[in-house]
Amino acid sequence: MTIDGPSINLAVDRAGNAVTLRFRGRLEAWTVGTVWDRAMAVLKDRPNQLVADVHAISYCDGSGISLLLELRRHQAEQGRFTLVGANADVQRLYERFCRVEEPPPAEQGPVLSGIERIGRDIFAGLQAFAAQIAFLGELALASAHAARHPRSIRFRDILRIAEEAGVRAVPLVMLLGFVIGLIMALQSAIQLRWYGAELLVANVVGLSLARELGPMMTAIVLTGRSGSAFAAELGAMKVNDEINALTTMGIDPLRFLVLPRLIAALLVTPLLAMFMNLAGLMGGLVVFLSLGFPPVTFINQVVGAVGLQDLLNGLTKAIMFGALVAMAGCRAGFTAGSGARAVGEATTGAVVSGIVLIILADGVFAAISFALGI
Amino acid sequence: MATAAPDPAHRPVIRVDNLRAEYAGRAVLKHVTFHVVEGEVFGILGGSGSGKSTLMKHMIGLYPPARGAIEIAGRDIVTAVGAERRSILARIGVMYQMGALFGSMTLLENVRLPLEEFTQLPLPAMNRIAELKLGLVGLGEFSDRLPNEISGGQQKRAAIARAMSLDPSIIFLDEPSAGLDPITSASLDALVLDLARSLRITFVIVTHELASIFAVTDRVIMLDRRIKGIVAEGRPQDLRDHADDPVVRQFFNREMPEAQTTP
Numbered sequence: 001m002t003i004d005g006p007s008i009n010l011a012v013d014r015a016g017n018a019v020t021l022r023f024r025g026r027l028e029a030w031t032v033g034t035v036w037d038r039a040m041a042v043l044k045d046r047p048n049q050l051v052a053d054v055h056a057i058s059y060c061d062g063s064g065i066s067l068l069l070e071l072r073r074h075q076a077e078q079g080r081f082t083l084v085g086a087n088a089d090v091q092r093l094y095e096r097f098c099r100v101e102e103p104p105p106a107e108q109g110p111v112l113s114g115i116e117r118i119g120r121d122i123f124a125g126l127q128a129f130a131a132q133i134a135f136l137g138e139l140a141l142a143s144a145h146a147a148r149h150p151r152s153i154r155f156r157d158i159l160r161i162a163e164e165a166g167v168r169a170v171p172l173v174m175l176l177g178f179v180i181g182l183i184m185a186l187q188s189a190i191q192l193r194w195y196g197a198e199l200l201v202a203n204v205v206g207l208s209l210a211r212e213l214g215p216m217m218t219a220i221v222l223t224g225r226s227g228s229a230f231a232a233e234l235g236a237m238k239v240n241d242e243i244n245a246l247t248t249m250g251i252d253p254l255r256f257l258v259l260p261r262l263i264a265a266l267l268v269t270p271l272l273a274m275f276m277n278l279a280g281l282m283g284g285l286v287v288f289l290s291l292g293f294p295p296v297t298f299i300n301q302v303v304g305a306v307g308l309q310d311l312l313n314g315l316t317k318a319i320m321f322g323a324l325v326a327m328a329g330c331r332a333g334f335t336a337g338s339g340a341r342a343v344g345e346a347t348t349g350a351v352v353s354g355i356v357l358i359i360l361a362d363g364v365f366a367a368i369s370f371a372l373g374i
Numbered sequence: 375m376a377t378a379a380p381d382p383a384h385r386p387v388i389r390v391d392n393l394r395a396e397y398a399g400r401a402v403l404k405h406v407t408f409h410v411v412e413g414e415v416f417g418i419l420g421g422s423g424s425g426k427s428t429l430m431k432h433m434i435g436l437y438p439p440a441r442g443a444i445e446i447a448g449r450d451i452v453t454a455v456g457a458e459r460r461s462i463l464a465r466i467g468v469m470y471q472m473g474a475l476f477g478s479m480t481l482l483e484n485v486r487l488p489l490e491e492f493t494q495l496p497l498p499a500m501n502r503i504a505e506l507k508l509g510l511v512g513l514g515e516f517s518d519r520l521p522n523e524i525s526g527g528q529q530k531r532a533a534i535a536r537a538m539s540l541d542p543s544i545i546f547l548d549e550p551s552a553g554l555d556p557i558t559s560a561s562l563d564a565l566v567l568d569l570a571r572s573l574r575i576t577f578v579i580v581t582h583e584l585a586s587i588f589a590v591t592d593r594v595i596m597l598d599r600r601i602k603g604i605v606a607e608g609r610p611q612d613l614r615d616h617a618d619d620p621v622v623r624q625f626f627n628r629e630m631p632e633a634q635t636t637p
Contacts, residue, residue: 029503029540033495061541062510062573063495066503089574096572100509338522339477 010035012042018049021071024056027064036067043071048079055085065090065097135331139262142254157260158267165226166268170275173221177276180213181205181283189287198291202301205284210310214277215269216362219321222269223354227329230261231350234333235343243334258330262323269322270315277314309374317365321358328354387412387544387576388433393442395428402428404602406442408595412543415570415577415590417610420597421625426580427548429597433578434468434546435459447543464492467537467545471552473529475521481508481532482517488539507535511565527558531565538569544576545569551583563589584628588614596622 008031011022019042025031042050052068054060068083075081086094112120146153188204234257237243246253281302288298332350336342386409395403403425410416420426431437433444435451444451451462475484485504489495495503508517511531513524521529530550537545547566551559567590570577581587587594587610596613598605598621606613606622614626 029489029493029495033493033499036499037496062507062538063489063493063503063541066506067499069506070499070502092572097506097510100506100514339520341478 007031008035010038012038014045014047017047018051019045019047020051020053022053022056026059027054027057027067028059028061029063032063032067039067039071040074043074043078046078047075049082050075050079051082051084053085054083054090055087057085057087057090060090060093062093062097065093068094069097131335132331135334136327138254139258139327142252142259143262145252146255146259152255153263154256154260158264161261161264162268164229165222165264166272169221169225169268169272172225173218173272173276174279176217176221177209177214177279178283180217180276181209181280181285182287183283184208184213184280185284185287189291199293199297199301201291202284202288202298203305206281206302206306207310209277209280210306210314212314212362214273214280215314215318215321216358218269218273218276218318219325219358220355222265222272222322222325223328223351223358226265227325227350227354228347230326230329231332231336231346232343234330235336235346238333238336239338239340239343253334258326258334261330262326265322265326266319267322269325270318273314273318313365313369313374317362320361320365324357324361325354328357385412386410387447388416388578389443389445390429390433391443391445393429393432393444394440395425395432395437396440397428401440401602403432403597406597406603408604408607410544410576410578413570413574413576414592415566415579417587417591417594418578418580418597419582419587419594419625421582421599424597424599425602426582426597430546430548430578430580434466435463464488464540465542465544467534467540467542469530469533469537469545469547469550471549473521473526473533475529475532475536477521480518480520481513481524481535484521484532485536485539488536492540504535504539507538508532510538510569511535525558527554527562530554530562534565534569538575542575544578547577547579547581549581550579551581551586556585559583559586560589566590584626596625 008023008025008027011024013020013022021039021042023035050071052071054068057064072081072083083094185201185205189198189201192198192200192204234243237257243253243257246256285295285298289295329350332346332353336346388410390409391407393403393406394401395406406429418426418429428437432439433446433451435444435454439452442452446462446466449458449462451459454462475481476487479487482501482504485507486500489500489503493500505514505517508514511534513528513531513535516524516528516532521532524532534545534547550562550566554562563586566577566579569575570590577590579586579591591610593608594606594610594613595604596606597603600621605619606617610626613622617623617626
């Protein structure tokens with residue numbers, strides 16, 4: 001947006017190697033932009049004398065003075081600069097701004113080669129990994145202390161966080177589960193129809209949900225909803241020195257803040273995964289019914305295909321994912337920098353690292369399951 | 375060199391006429407009338423809850439008054455809308471109590487922001503103007519720092535530089551001494567006085583710091599929560615020495631109210 005205002009005129013007079021800039025009108029923030037580049041352009045001719053004639057200036061503010069000072073600064077390298085025609089107000093402003101101490105030229109840091117930069121990045125990555133391991137170690141110590149002293153566990157906080165991260169997530173988890181079950185049943189029905197095996201739609205939906213999709217999708221929802229909330233909450237506490245306050249009071253911040261979140265996540269993730277599985281089966285059932293099969297066939301197929309081992313496999317994964325989500329969220333909050341932006345960065349970091357950890361852990365689980373044949 | 379304080383008979387640049395401010399239908403300020411003249415450092419004083427900040431927020435157009443008029447440089451900020459309102463706001467600068475610098479921007483970017491939004495200056499010109507404004511408040515060498523990398527006093531100086539970005543004729547300061555040590559606070563007072571006298575900027579300062587009041591203000595009004603309005607107006611030295619109202623005397627002499635004094 002621009003503010004309308006009276007204009008400024010600039011006339012450039014050249015006499016030999018001397019240049020006179022004649023300003024007329026209001027030299028202020030709203031107008032100086034229209035003459036700035038033209039005025040500076042005369043410096044390219046390298047005049048040995050530059051005169052700024054401001055006697056026809058009706059008003060001048062700090063921005064106008066900035067142009068005069070910029071001309072003077074550049075002209076100092078090649079010749080003389082003279083300000084003429086300044087009234088008392090312009091002279092007073094000019095003198096005041098002349099007293100501004102110019103900052104020293106910025107020091108140039110060492111120029112790094114590509115290999116040095118890669119080396120530094122790798123080192124920073126290793127340091128971050130080491131810090132992650134240290135965090136896990138400290139958390140393990142805090143957990144061991146809590147196990148020896150159960151009264152030190154803040155059960156009220158655990159319930160509050162479990163309600164927020166678990167109970168309030170049930171509608172979202174069930175909605176997503178239903179839609180995922182529906183999509184999976186539809187997609188598999190298209191393929192299985194070629195072989196006349198639509199009956200196996202129930203097996204596909206049941207097994208996929210119980211072993212893989214139920215825990216993983218639940219963990220991803222938990223990362224987006226609760227991992228980010230943990231990071232934002234702890235990040236804001238870090239910014240406000242609340243975590244330092246706990247430390248100086250002799251209270252272990254990990255026990256006080258992280259452990260309740262970790263326990264709550266461990267408790268609610270398998271339960272949410274069960275809700276996700278149930279809702280997914282309902283989605284699959286809808287498609288199954290539309291294929292002309294009775295509900296009892298769906299139930300028989302699912303019970304026959306999904307064993308207790310499959311269910312336990314999925315729930316074990318859900319527990320592990322819950323722990324990873326809580327740790328990634330809390331760690332991001334704990335390592336937040338200062339300022340509002342740091343809280344945003346912590347939240348992003350929690351979600352990204354949470355999802356990466358979930359998928360990596362799922363890969364490890366898949367390899368172990370394959371090796372053990374379960 | 376600093377020039378003398380302006381004559382109170384100079385032309386007013388701010389007029390507040392019969393202002394009534396309300397929160398949730400309850401009056402916080404009533405019948406508030408005063409004016410600020412060009413180039414003076416004007417103080418709005420009062421105890422906690424007296425409505426100082428509320429009055430300032432009405433003057434800078436954040437809150438609409440329940441009744442009354444507020445003129446800034448001859449234009450009514452209450453009724454102004456659209457481009458006219460933006461034009462008035464662009465000609466005042468405000469420093470909030472905690473600085474309110476944008477944490478994700480360097481000091482230079484903070485000061486440059488109003489220039490980017492309101493003018494069509496080329497980028498080098500905006501940078502030069504912002505550098506000079508930071509230089510004026512003594513932060514020329516900190517232009518590439520983020521707000522959280524400098525001290526509280528420096529943040530307030532940077533906030534003043536941002537308020538000066540568009541060379542406003544009026545700058546409002548909300549509790550500039552809050553959270554500062556006496557030396558930093560005194561240096562901020564000296565800066566305000568220097569800018570007021572050398573650049574002819576009119577300052578309106580909300581404060582309850584006696585040292586600042588005597589150091590920088592030419593004239594003050596004092597608000598009182600009992601009457602929800604102005605209890606005294608004048609030069610701070612006169613109010614300290616000659617005020618009839620016990621609340622004003624207690625304020626300026628740091629006395630406890632009689633009912634609260636211990637025997």
